[in-house]
Amino acid sequence: MTLRVEKVLVHEKSKYQDVLIFKSTDFGNVLVLDNVIQCTERDEFSYQEMIAHLALNSHPNPKKVLVIGGGDGGVLREIVKHDCVEEATLCDIDEAVVRLSKEHLPSMACGFDHPKSKTHIGDGFKFLNDYKNEFDVIITDSSDPDGPAEALFQKSYFQLLHDALREGGVITTQGCMFPIFLRRVTGVPRNGRIGEPSQIKVDRCGWDLPRWVHFGAASLLGAPRS
Numbered sequence: 001m002t003l004r005v006e007k008v009l010v011h012e013k014s015k016y017q018d019v020l021i022f023k024s025t026d027f028g029n030v031l032v033l034d035n036v037i038q039c040t041e042r043d044e045f046s047y048q049e050m051i052a053h054l055a056l057n058s059h060p061n062p063k064k065v066l067v068i069g070g071g072d073g074g075v076l077r078e079i080v081k082h083d084c085v086e087e088a089t090l091c092d093i094d095e096a097v098v099r100l101s102k103e104h105l106p107s108m109a110c111g112f113d114h115p116k117s118k119t120h121i122g123d124g125f126k127f128l129n130d131y132k133n134e135f136d137v138i139i140t141d142s143s144d145p146d147g148p149a150e151a152l153f154q155k156s157y158f159q160l161l162h163d164a165l166r167e168g169g170v171i172t173t174q175g176c177m178f179p180i181f182l183r184r185v186t187g188v189p190r191n192g193r194i195g196e197p198s199q200i201k202v203d204r205c206g207w208d209l210p211r212w213v214h215f216g217a218a219s220l221l222g223a224p225r226s
Contacts (some may be wrong), residue, residue, distance in 0.1 A: 003027055003037070009104050014096035021104045029104055031072055033097070044074055044108060052078035055084070055137045055172040062136040063087070066164070068124040070141035070173075071097030075112030079139075091119045118185045128160040135164055139174035 004025040011020045020032040028041025032156050039047065052075045056062050061088045066080050071092035079088045090112075094097055096121065103110040111117055120127060124140075139163050 002075070003030060012096055012100065012102055014094050016094045019094070019100060020095050021100055030103065031097075031105060039072055039074065039105075039108070041105065041107060044072075048074035048078050048108070049197075050143060051075060051139060051172050051174060052060060055139055055170045056082050059136055059168070059170045062170070064135050064166075065137045065139070066131075067143065068092075068134045068138065068140045070139070072101040072105055073109035073111040075097070075116055075139055075141045076114070077108060078111075079107045080111055080114040085116060087113075087118065088116050089120060091122060091124050091145045093121070093123050095121045125157065125160065128157075128164050130165045133164070133166050136166055136169050138169070141172070142174050165203045183224070202222065 005022045006025050007023040009021045009023055009029065011018075013019070016056065017034045018032075020035075022032070022047060024030050024031055024040065027043065030040045031038045056079065061084055063083055063084060065088045067075050067079070067088070067090040069092055071094060072092055073090075076088055076090050079085055088111075098109075098112070098121065102112060110162070112119060140161075165171065
């Protein structure tokens with residue numbers, strides 16, 4: 001995908017990655033991490049809505065929701081639209097993404113200001129280690145498996161997700177472009193289950209735009225299926 005830059009709004013090297021936000025001529029403000037486009041104001045809704053509502057509408061009563069990644073705030077914005085959600089926590093490792101999104105991507109970052117929302121800046125692995133049987137829905141909104149997001153595609157991460165879910169819990173994860181990154185995504189199951197003895201049932205769905213992407217959707221076995 002090629003966009004014409006009208007104006008560079010901010011360009012910062014954080015502790016973890018290169019963060020760029022620019023104003024484009026046709027797609028509004030654009031977030032770029034390590035030279036890869038993450039979202040644009042014009043079409044971000046299609047991604048945020050898909051990854052958030054897919055999980056939330058697959059659970060009968062999601063009260064407590066966790067987002068790993070998602071520092072632009074768009075997924076959080078969609079989660080708090082659900083009246084049944086009582087608490088939505090976002091954990092992102094890079095404070096620069098959260099801070100700069102609040103300043104330059106306000107239509108996405110508005111979710112941070114909702115009274116249901118909580119924000120934790122830190123490593124998703126360490127955060128999940130502190131929670132067992134805690135969340136109804138967990139959404140991993142990461143960049144592709146390069147740089148700081150690579151660990152979020154490993155089997156050990158999916159085991160942490162499993163342990164942090166309540167019975168009947170649901171997860172969705174940004175699955176990048178599976179045909180391109182498949183060899184690097186070691187935690188994604190080939191046979192419909194994540195690891196052993198983890199009792200997780202996995203489905204996959206796709207979303208097609210010029211920047212096409214796949215999602216993985218999973219639930220603990222025994223969860224209601226729609």
